[in-house]
Amino acid sequence: MPGLWTEDRILAPAARALVERFGFTTLRHAPRTGFYLCLGTTGLELREAGEQTPGPVRVDFASGVLAHRLRFGGGRGQPLARAVGMKSGHTPVIWDATAGLGRDALVLASLGSQVTLCERSAVLAALIQDGLQRAALDADIGGWIEQRMQLIFGDAARLLGNLTAEQRPDVVYMDPMYPPGKTAVLVKKDMRALQRLVGADSDSSALLESALGAATRRVVVKRPRHAEWIGGKKPSAAVESKKTRYDIYVTL
Ligand SMILES: C[S@@+](CC[C@H](N)C(=O)[O-])C[C@H]1O[C@@H](n2cnc3c(N)ncnc32)[C@H](O)[C@@H]1O
Known part of the structure; x- marks a missing residue:
């Protein structure tokens, strides 16, 4: 480490x-x-x-890029929001089981959801914690970030299995790291560094099983558009965008 x-x-x-x-x-x-x-x-x-290494990676929820995504990402009509079942009148409580740099969680929280961000990599969990602490001081977004985003450090497959009935979320969201070289999605600079740091998430089938046992409404799995289903498990439905597919497993 x-x-x-x-x-x-x-x-x-x-x-x-x-x-x-x-x-x-x-x-x-x-x-x-x-x-x-x-x-x-x-x-x-x-x-x-070292020489020719990429620039630093940090979690900056108030940065220009993320602020732009929050403003122009499409609100509740964007594929991620549709996949988790956000529509007028319903705002799900969400567990993001693979928090990473917290970007998807930020979008979901900005649209009103309570989001628990779970991350098992100590490095990434520390970066998220730092990002949340700094963002809480931001005049524009600090209020709702503090109210709606909570970090848990640990393995989501185990933690989801230990939730009480009252703690079970409506939705478990997963975006496991995909093996390198398989898709252009990984070309993003930050994600490339993370891929080398944490490696591919080869245990995502086990995470999917825990998620299915914990979510009261649905599990949503983000995949590169043409990737296979996790564990070969056929979803109930999918929402597609240009590069990405959200597989939806209904648990109701
Ligand atoms: C592709 S990244 C997620 C990116 C994230 N969606 C974002 O918007 O920044 C995948 C992350 O999931 C984490 N992860 C994978 N399996 C996990 C598990 N069982 N429990 C907790 N974290 C997990 C990895 O450590 C990695 O940081």
């Missing part, structure tokens, strides 16, 4: 909190090769040392 380097001594207490929650080792110096986490005064980022 990548170590944590802190740019400024003033951040030592925040670094200690990250080490305690996520188990990172602390680095005395920024390394010369490989991935490492850097905690600076503008937040936490994943960096890759």
Whole structure:
């Protein structure tokens, strides 16, 4: 697992909190090769040392790109929203079982859903936590982000199996990492770095089974448009967009 380097001594207490929650080792110096986490005064980022490596990865919910997606992404008419069953009068409670960089979760929360973001990679969970803390201070989006988005660090297949009847969400959403080289969807820079960090999610069939046992209405699985169904399991329906397919498994 990548170590944590802190740019400024003033951040030592925040670094200690990250080490305690996520188990990172602390680095005395920024390394010369490989991935490492850097905690600076503008937040936490994943960096890759070395020549010709991609730029840092961070979770910035108030960034221009995400703000643009929230404004012009299509609201409740966009494929993701239709797939989870958002229509006027119904706003599902959602578990995002594969939170990643929290982008899909942000869209769903912006449309009114309570979203639990579950992430098992310590690095990604720490990046999301940092992103949520900074976004909570944002004058435009901080209010609803704090109210509607909650992070859980751990394995969703296990955690979904332990939910009580009252804790079961309407919808479980999954977007497992797809193996490299199979699709152009992975060409996105941030996702490429993450793919190398966390690897392909080869256990997504087991996650789908847990999700089916936990969701009271439906499970939605995001796939590259022409990919096979997870575990060969035929969905009840699908919503397609240019590059992506959302397989819907109704559990009602
Ligand atoms: C492709 S990324 C998700 C991207 C995300 N939808 C977004 O909008 O940023 C997949 C993520 O799911 C996480 N993941 C896969 N299986 C998981 C599981 N069983 N429990 C928790 N996290 C899981 C991986 O660690 C990875 O960060």
